[in-house]
Amino acid sequence: MAQTEPEPIVEEAKDFYVTDVDFHYDADLADLLEYIENEAIVEKLTVDPEGKGEHKSNLPPMTSGHGASNWAVGADVDAGHTQGKATNTDDVVDAIREMAVDRPILTPNVLWLVNVHNEVVATELCKAYNDYVLDTGTDPQNDIYGALLLPQWDPAAAVDELKRHGKKEDFVTAYGWYGNFKPLGNAEYDPVFEKLTELNLPLSLHGIQYWPKNDLLGDHLKTFLEQNMLTWPIHAMMFLTNMLMTGAFDKYPELDIVILEAGTGWIPFLKSYLDEAYLMYPDDVKFTRRMHNEDQEFLEKKPSEYLSDNVYYGTQPMATIGNSRHEKAMFEMSDARTNFLWCSDWPHLSFDVPNWVLENRALDQESKERILNDNAENVFRF
Amino acid sequence: MKKERIAKVEELSPGESLGTIVNGLAIAVFNVDGEYYAIQNRCMHKGGPMFKGEVDCVDGDCSVYCPWHYLEFDLETGLAPINDEHRLRTFKVEEEDGYIVVTV
Numbered sequence: 375m376a377q378t379e380p381e382p383i384v385e386e387a388k389d390f391y392v393t394d395v396d397f398h399y400d401a402d403l404a405d406l407l408e409y410i411e412n413e414a415i416v417e418k419l420t421v422d423p424e425g426k427g428e429h430k431s432n433l434p435p436m437t438s439g440h441g442a443s444n445w446a447v448g449a450d451v452d453a454g455h456t457q458g459k460a461t462n463t464d465d466v467v468d469a470i471r472e473m474a475v476d477r478p479i480l481t482p483n484v485l486w487l488v489n490v491h492n493e494v495v496a497t498e499l500c501k502a503y504n505d506y507v508l509d510t511g512t513d514p515q516n517d518i519y520g521a522l523l524l525p526q527w528d529p530a531a532a533v534d535e536l537k538r539h540g541k542k543e544d545f546v547t548a549y550g551w552y553g554n555f556k557p558l559g560n561a562e563y564d565p566v567f568e569k570l571t572e573l574n575l576p577l578s579l580h581g582i583q584y585w586p587k588n589d590l591l592g593d594h595l596k597t598f599l600e601q602n603m604l605t606w607p608i609h610a611m612m613f614l615t616n617m618l619m620t621g622a623f624d625k626y627p628e629l630d631i632v633i634l635e636a637g638t639g640w641i642p643f644l645k646s647y648l649d650e651a652y653l654m655y656p657d658d659v660k661f662t663r664r665m666h667n668e669d670q671e672f673l674e675k676k677p678s679e680y681l682s683d684n685v686y687y688g689t690q691p692m693a694t695i696g697n698s699r700h701e702k703a704m705f706e707m708s709d710a711r712t713n714f715l716w717c718s719d720w721p722h723l724s725f726d727v728p729n730w731v732l733e734n735r736a737l738d739q740e741s742k743e744r745i746l747n748d749n750a751e752n753v754f755r756f
Numbered sequence: 757m758k759k760e761r762i763a764k765v766e767e768l769s770p771g772e773s774l775g776t777i778v779n780g781l782a783i784a785v786f787n788v789d790g791e792y793y794a795i796q797n798r799c800m801h802k803g804g805p806m807f808k809g810e811v812d813c814v815d816g817d818c819s820v821y822c823p824w825h826y827l828e829f830d831l832e833t834g835l836a837p838i839n840d841e842h843r844l845r846t847f848k849v850e851e852e853d854g855y856i857v858v859t860v
Contacts, residue, residue, distance in 0.1 A: 378775075378776065378777070379774070379775025379776050379777060379782060379797060379805070379807065382798075382803060382804065382805040447826050448821070448826060448827075448828050448838075449810065449812075449821045449826045449828070451826060456823075456824075456826065457824075723825060723826060724825070725824070725825075726802070727802070727803075727824075729802070729803055730802070
């Protein structure tokens, strides 16, 4: 009789300790309502079964491209949950076991939240998520950690949330989103960066579904690949460039940013492109608010140096090149050995398993150990 | 060519599938309403386990979707409708003396 089929995760996985820096934890709106004290908000967000028309909807108004991914998949699936749904610690343990992951960082699967237009309601939902994941998901004794979601639309509220939960060992990073909204180089975020560095917490930033509308380009994007898969690395580049050109990393040299779900192929491009451009166009940097306030004329370092010193890169979705020589060069140019952090993006359709690291001929043993765990050990506050 | 028994007939009911290894090849075997199909069990995209994929039949043509990233492959030909270059190997599979037998 034929042999039994082995597990799809390659066997070498058992020789490595694997940390997943982007494992999505789900929260239904009903779950979050239990953690909101304001009765008026709870009432507004609660479904009224007798309600008619739009009153049946309990989600607050928002702009988003949510659901676009489902249109783009050739099967009848919920692209946000193709691998399952984790809403408690047991769900997490089952899922990570299948992927040979030892230590997940639970990241919020409430990607619609940043698109909510009402910031009072959005902030309450954000706080409720943090209470919920603490209550039901994280378990540091068993190596299950969480990301503290910040209400980034309100810097003062973000600082309050850091004060409220930032010292808890459950949370090893703060969490927000890059996307088509206020970039974080804005000087009003300084108190947030101040608090993050004080707490020794990095800030993980994840892409967000947003379908730009009411601009000529956005109105004419037709596919998920344009709207999401391409705009995420572009938005990540814009957020990072905005932060470094406004002196955020000069004022907060200890601030670490982790970019999630933007892929990695753009890193060498951004480094060389910004270094070249900055040589030619350095003279408006001093007029940005933070640089002006600090009476600083030029950046202290080349743009590419901030991208190596202050930024770490979640690897998913990894688009492997299929040519070891080219891939090795890309890894070197991207500081993969020191700055790549393996992540799964479980349970989304575009999720990765650790196989691409374990089987990669362009990576030596130490690089594999670093990407699968050691770099995360250095960046996150375990 | 080598024939290999991979399971007893009663071990793979209609609607079920299994993953096996024959001569070092990972093979997914499906019983779709009494019709057997055998296809390469590693998706050519990122190595997803095809035997865990969902099967969908339209007018007698059956496809399997990789459970990891939902690439579709025809169970008979192994071809992906998205692109002729994307194809999984298929294998002859039949019932013989109470066993399901794959020819590799």
